[in-house]
Amino acid sequence: MNPLIDVLLLDVDGVLLDYDGARRIRHLAEALCVPALRVSHALQAGGLDAAYDSGDVDTVGYLQRLSTALDADVDAPTWVAARVVASRPCDAVIQRVLALPPTLRIGLLTNNGPMMTEVLAQLLPTLCVRARGHILCSAMLGGRKPDPAVYLRALDWVKATPRRTLFIDDLFRNVRGARLAGLHAETADDGRSLGRVFKRYGLA
Structure with missing residues (x-):
């Protein structure tokens, strides 16, 4: 039986953006x-x-x-x-995320400082609107992934619970940190792998 997911939390570099x-x-x-x-x-x-x-x-x-x-x-x-x-949007990933039901809340969680929010506003304007202000840079959370405390602070920010949140990252060490914090977490780095995760959790 698939867990009930209320919030999708997405990494940025390696998932939503190809960063050089x-x-x-x-x-x-x-x-x-x-x-x-x-x-x-x-x-x-x-x-x-x-x-x-x-x-x-x-x-x-x-x-x-x-x-x-x-x-x-x-x-x-x-x-x-x-x-x-230095950053290129991953169109296949973004399309899959934007196609999700509007009732599913979306947030972004990136290991970056506050200026990254302006970068995301320029590169991912539609997705930033869809995320409804839940653009979380690690600096505002007082740490970096994969520290489990960072995920819990992110969930406090978006008013979500670990057992109802799915986190996606391209790096397994960050996925492992999220799991230690009690979140559902999976690796994905392109549209196809993300689609498989969505199917597994009943989101698509």
Whole structure:
């Protein structure tokens, strides 16, 4: 017997978007006239992106620290533009999600900082409307997937219960974290695999 699902919680990168991190770095490097290796080190090796995604630094502090590390003026529009260029919507996945019954509540849960909401508004406008404001970046939840506490905080935000929520991610470690928090959770990374999950749970 299929569990009764009230809320569908979706990962972003790897499920709704194909994300090319190297392309983002190249775009930032060109826009700021800074070597790509320096950008990569500031964001990744320097741990700045992870700190932003976890909520350990806010947007103002993040942009200030990145500007200092690169000796360049990095503003929010520049950051957003690079993330948009590096991300491509997965049309087959989005079509399946938008075809679900309107009574099923939908939320997005991504390991990103608050500026990602602007990226999603540009790339996934229809889906963002369908999600009715339940666009949850990890920074606002004080941690990152796969920490089980992050999923529980996300459910508090959307007023849902674990046993009535289905979470989809392309990475099994994140699925495992969701299961530890009591959610139903499955892996999917394209329209076909997502369709199989929907059938399994009686959603399509």
